[in-house]
Amino acid sequence: MNIALAGNPNTGKTSLFNILTGSYEYVGNWTGVTVEKKVGVLKNKVGRLIDLPGIYSLNPLSRDEGVATQFLLSEDFSLILNIVDAAQIERNLYLTIQLLEYGRPMVIGLNMIDVAKSRGFQIDAKNLSKRLLGSPIVPIVARTGKGCDQLAANFQAMKERKVEPLFIDYGPELEQAVGTLIERLNHVELPSKRWMALQFFEGNSLVRELLQKHIASSELTALFEQTEQQVISGKTGIKNLQQHIRSVRGDVIRAILSDCLTRTKEVEYTFSETVDQIVTNKYLGIPIFLLFMFLIFKFTFDWVGTPLSDLLDAFFSGPLTEWLTQALVAVGASDFIQAVLLNGIVAGVGGVLVFVPQIFMLFFLISFIEDSGYMARVAMVMDKLMEMIGLNGKAFIPMIIGFGCNVPGVMAARTIEQPKERLLTIILTPLMSCSARLSVYSLFVGAFFTQHQALIVLSLYLLGIVVALGLAKIFSSTLLKQSSSMFVVELPPYRFPQWRTLMRSTWEKGKGFIRKAGTFIFGGSVVIWFLSYAGPGGLNVDMNNSYLAMIGGLIAPLFAPLGFGTWQAGAALLTGFLAKEVVVSTMNIIYVAPDLATLQGTMANFYSPLSAYSFMVFLLLYVPCLATVAVIKKETASARWTWFSIGYALMIAYLIALMIYWGGKFLGFQ
C-alpha cells in the first residue's frame, strides 16, 4: 500500500515522516519532475510512505509545488495522510478540503497539538472527524513522536474503506458548468472528475494540461470565461472564479470550525517578539548576523571541527598507514599493490575523509539555526541587498553556507521558490571561497606573502563575493531575466531545537559526503596516483617522465600568460578539480617535499609573488570541484546548466587572473 503524506509547509511533515518510517528507503524521481520526493517503509510494515513537498493548495504556484498535484493525477496510492498544524487549523484545512474533494480515504494527523493548546486552541477532534467524512483524526506531536503510533494504527483499516468525495455546493452557476465539463468527459477514463472540473475552474494549470488531451483548448477557454462571467456577475467583491471558489471553501471551513474549535485565550508571542526586536534591529541586525557567522566558523574551523580533523589526519597518516603496511607485507602483497593502497587510496580518500568532522560540525550548526527559526530572519535582513542584484534574501543563506563547503551551499538553494533565482544561486554559490581552498592559500601565502598573510587571504574571499554579486547582476539582467521576482517568507516562532531532529538532519546533510569519498573520490585517487607512477617508460618512473607530467605539460602553455606555465601547475590544477585541497597534496608529490617548509622553499623557484597571487585567484574561481559539479547536476537536473557553471567559471577565472597578472606587471609588481 502506498500512502501519500501531504500538508502545508513547515507543519512538521518531515518529522512525522522520520518517525513513521525510521529510515530513508530511497529517493524517488517521478515522471516529468525532478524534485526529490522521499519514500520510506512504514515501521509497522503495512506500506510505503511518500513524502510530498509542502503545499498550501493543490493549485500550484511553482513547478516544485506541482509535484503534489502531479502525484495525485498520475500515481497509484490508496491512502492520504494529511498533516494539519493545529495552531494554524483554518489555513491548513484549506488543503484538507481539496484533498477530500479528490475522494480517497484519508487519515489526519493533528500536529503540534501542544502548541495549539498553549495558545488557547481547543479542538473537538471527534466532531471535526464527523464533519470531514469520518476521516480518523489523531492529535499528535510529531517532534516528540507522541500519538504517532496511534496514528499509524489507523492506516490498515482506512485503506479498505470506500469513501465518497466531499461535496461542497459552489452555487448554481458553477455547479452547472462543472456538470457540463463532467459530461464532456463521459467517455474518458479519469479519476475524480468533479475534483478535476473544480480544479480546472480554480485555474490549476496541471489539470488544464491534462484536460486538453481530451477537450480542445479553445472549448475549455470558452467554458471557463463564460462560467467566470456568470459567477462574478451579481456578486460584489468577487473578481474571478478562483476567488469565488476560495471564498466558498473558506465559508465551509469557518462553519466547521465554529462547531469544533473553541478559543480559550488570545496569546501574545512575547518571547519571539523580544528576540526579533534585537536580531532585526535597525543597527544591530547585520552585526548580530555577522557575529553568528563568525561563531559558526570559529566552531567549525577553530574550536571543534579542525582539532578533530587533525586527530583523524594523524590517525590516517600514522597508525592506519602503519597497520596497512604491516598487513600488506604480512600477506606478501606486491610493491605495486602496496603503492596503490598507501599512496593512492589512503592518501586520496583519507585526504577527503579528514574533513568529515568539520563538515558535520558545520551542518550541525546550520541545522540548529534552521530549526531555531533564525534563518528566515536572516533572509529578511538581507533581502534588500540581494534584491538589488536580482536575487532575493533567501539566496544569501546558500552563499554563507558555501564558505564552509560549496556542496551543502548548492543544496541549500532548494528553499528558493522562483526557479530562476534558485538556478542563479546554484551556479554562483561555487564562487564562495570554501574551506578546502583555504589550505591552498595557506601554502602560498606562507611562501610568498609572509608580511601580509591575512590581508592577501581576505582579498581572495572578497574577490569571490564581489565576482558572485557582479555576475548575479549581469546574469539576472541577461540570461536569467526574471518576469516576476518574489519574496514572501514565513517567520516561524523561535523554539529550541530538539536533539533528535538536529542529529537526524545533520546526518541527512552530511552522509552524501561520506558516500562520495567511498565512490568517485576513491576511483579518482587511484587514477591520479597511477598517472604519477606510470609513464611511457614503464612503471615507477621518475615523476618528470610520468603521464601526469605529460598531461600537465600539455595544458601548461595555456597558463603561461597568467604567469604559471609549468607542467606542475597544470597537473595541480587538473587534480584540483577532484577537490581543491588536492592541489596541496599534488604539489607535495610533484615537488617531492617531505614537509611544508621545504615545499615552500622549492616553490620560490617556480613562482614569483605576483604569479603566486595570480595562481590563487585562478584556483579560487576556475571550476567548482567534482563534488560540487555533481551536486549542481543533481539540483539543476540539467547538463546544460552544469556545463555552463563550469564554463563561465573557467572564463572568468582566466580573465581575472590575466588582468591581475598583467595589471600587476604594469604597476611594477614582481
Added chain:
Amino acid sequence: MVLSEMKQGSIVKILNTDRVSEIVRRRLIDLGMMEGATIRIKRILPFGGPFAVEICGQWIGIRRCEAKSIEVEWAS
C-alpha cells in the same frame, strides 16, 4: 492608504490586493493574507527593507514594494 505608509504596531484591514503581482498575491492568499483580513505590522526593516506582519497568529515577511501595493484601512 497603503500598507507601506503604516507605522510599526498598527492594526489594519486589507481592502484591495489587485495591484500585487499574481504570484505574490496567490502566495499571500495561501497564507491567509487576503482582502478583508486584519493584520498587524510587527517590524519594518530599515533602508527600504521588508515588512513583517502578523496574521492569524503567524508572521510573514514581505517586500516593501508589495506593501506599497496593498490598500488598507484602520481596523476598528
